[in-house]
Amino acid sequence: MTTPAPGTATLEVRALHKSFGALKVLEGIDLSVQRSEMVFVLGPSGSGKSTMLRCCNRLEEPDSGDILIEGDPLTGPGVDLNKMRQRVGMVFQSFNLYPHLSAMGNVTLALRRVQKKSKAEAEDLAIAALAEVGLSDRAGHHPAQLSGGQQQRVAIARALALKPTVMLFDEPTSALDPELVGDVLDVMRTVKDHGMTMLVVSHEMKFARDAADRVIFMADGAIVEQGPPEQIFGAPTHDRTRAFLSRFHG
Amino acid sequence: MEQFLDTFLNPVVLAKYTPAILQGTMVTVILSVLIVLCGIGLGAGLACIRAYRVRLISFVIVIFADVLRALPPLVVILLMFFGLPNVGILLSASVVLFIVLTLVLAAFAEEIVWAGITATPKGQWEAARSTGLTFTQTLFHVVLPQAMRMVIPPLTNRAIAITKMTALGMVIGVPDILGQATTAQSFSANASPLTLAAIAYVVLFLPFVIASRWLESRFASPGA
Numbered sequence: 001m002t003t004p005a006p007g008t009a010t011l012e013v014r015a016l017h018k019s020f021g022a023l024k025v026l027e028g029i030d031l032s033v034q035r036s037e038m039v040f041v042l043g044p045s046g047s048g049k050s051t052m053l054r055c056c057n058r059l060e061e062p063d064s065g066d067i068l069i070e071g072d073p074l075t076g077p078g079v080d081l082n083k084m085r086q087r088v089g090m091v092f093q094s095f096n097l098y099p100h101l102s103a104m105g106n107v108t109l110a111l112r113r114v115q116k117k118s119k120a121e122a123e124d125l126a127i128a129a130l131a132e133v134g135l136s137d138r139a140g141h142h143p144a145q146l147s148g149g150q151q152q153r154v155a156i157a158r159a160l161a162l163k164p165t166v167m168l169f170d171e172p173t174s175a176l177d178p179e180l181v182g183d184v185l186d187v188m189r190t191v192k193d194h195g196m197t198m199l200v201v202s203h204e205m206k207f208a209r210d211a212a213d214r215v216i217f218m219a220d221g222a223i224v225e226q227g228p229p230e231q232i233f234g235a236p237t238h239d240r241t242r243a244f245l246s247r248f249h250g
Numbered sequence: 251m252e253q254f255l256d257t258f259l260n261p262v263v264l265a266k267y268t269p270a271i272l273q274g275t276m277v278t279v280i281l282s283v284l285i286v287l288c289g290i291g292l293g294a295g296l297a298c299i300r301a302y303r304v305r306l307i308s309f310v311i312v313i314f315a316d317v318l319r320a321l322p323p324l325v326v327i328l329l330m331f332f333g334l335p336n337v338g339i340l341l342s343a344s345v346v347l348f349i350v351l352t353l354v355l356a357a358f359a360e361e362i363v364w365a366g367i368t369a370t371p372k373g374q375w376e377a378a379r380s381t382g383l384t385f386t387q388t389l390f391h392v393v394l395p396q397a398m399r400m401v402i403p404p405l406t407n408r409a410i411a412i413t414k415m416t417a418l419g420m421v422i423g424v425p426d427i428l429g430q431a432t433t434a435q436s437f438s439a440n441a442s443p444l445t446l447a448a449i450a451y452v453v454l455f456l457p458f459v460i461a462s463r464w465l466e467s468r469f470a471s472p473g474a
């Protein structure tokens with residue numbers, strides 16, 4: 001991997017459009033995330049947040065627009081999609097751990113099959129990733145033997161172990177019991193502190209205030225406004241943002 | 251009572267034909283093992299091919315599965331055994347029985363495994379693909395292992411039902427348990443060899459029926 005030219009965004013989205021049939025879900029998203037930046041995306045349900053994230057590693061195929069990772073295109077002819085996807089880690093609301101594999105097996109699968117690491121090397125990397133999410137003692141456990149919070153941390157380790165350039169989080173704590181949310185947020189904080197570039201869809205407002213570098217408010221498939229958390233939460237300029245935040249006693 | 255015992259449990263006849271029934275049991279066991287391995291292997295393979303959703307190929311697989319599930323196996327057995335020699339293909343009775351039952355089991359197994367593949371949550375595909383695994387890698391390392399676990403009970407039941415049909419081989423002269431027993435029965439003019447056959451089938455299949463009951467309760471709900 002070559003170092004990108006200075007000034008190149010780590011993740012750049014340009015004029016992204018996406019429809020499902022007649023339903024226009026994304027109507028021209030422009031967004032760039034800088035290296036080691038944590039960007040939070042807020043917005044009402046159905047505003048297209050998940051679709052935008054999913055386009056960023058092409059789980060959804062964009063209708064038009066460009067997505068660049070450190071300047072390298074993710075869409076267009078001649079793109080090695082499976083290679084590019086390793087640079088974009090994804091964490092899902094429903095964890096999506098492989099139930100038939102242990103935590104270790106979950107983390108090593110792509111290391112071995114995609115990155116072609118040896119068994120020993122993959123296991124070393126997996127242990128390091130599991131340690132980063134505080135679960136080195138759970139390597140041999142299967143997902144059914146782990147709490148929701150632990151499962152989500154394994155899922156984060158699974159993405160982290162591939163050493164992605166950017167990580168996408170789609171409501172990572174929404175499926176968790178309230179008392180387990182904190183552990184996952186702590187892990188995300190650690191990941192950020194280690195320099196990861198992160199784009200996070202979440203309604204954990206307090207965490208956003210504390211940890212985010214920038215907050216984006218989305219509605220109806222477009223970015224309404226964005227800025228540092230103090231500004232978005234303290235002095236939002238758009239009515240829609242204010243209306244949305246008031247529902248969270250923000 | 252005496253006549254009953256003489257008809258079904260005549261000690262002389264039992265002693266005389268036990269070796270033949272044991273030979274027949276070997277044939278049944280070998281045929282059953284081959285049919286189960288090849289039938290489930292072929293069926294799972296077809297289900298995997300269908301997962302690529304190439305229209306024409308999927309269509310052919312569905313037709314194959316539906317036709318073989320609709321036809322009574324005996325019809326196919328007779329058709330092959332008496333029909334194929336007319337076009338110059340000579341196959342022994344055992345080979346015909348093996349081919350037909352393997353294809354029938356494959357047809358059912360294909361449908362069962364396919365149901366398991368489609369029942370695997372979409373999120374499993376997405377998680378795997380998002381880490382850069384190819385479609386084929388995702389199918390074999392993530393989806394198929396889960397799908398197979400889900401369908402072990404119906405697959406076991408179907409495998410038992412089809413392997414029991416090796417008894418149909420009697421009609422075309424396969425020397426399996428029932429084939430040996432009916433031959434012995436006509437030579438001895440006594441039903442005791444058939445009693446032996448029944449015992450042999452129970453000894454052979456009862457453990458699998460019990461195992462399937464256990465599997466049924468163990469894998470009752472998918473994901474449990």
Ligand SMILES: Nc1ncnc2c1ncn2[C@@H]1O[C@H](COP(=O)(O)OP(=O)(O)O)[C@@H](O)[C@H]1O
Pocket residue numbers: 020023025043044045046047048049050051052
């Ligand atoms: N695969 C799909 N097919 C059809 N409509 C979809 C699909 N995925 C999402 N949508 C629709 O797109 C809109 C945006 O969805 P989504 O991106 O999930 O919003 P959010 O994550 O902000 O709640 C919704 O109206 C949703 O129903």
Ligand SMILES: [Mg+2]
Pocket residue numbers: 049050051171
């Ligand atoms: Mg969503």
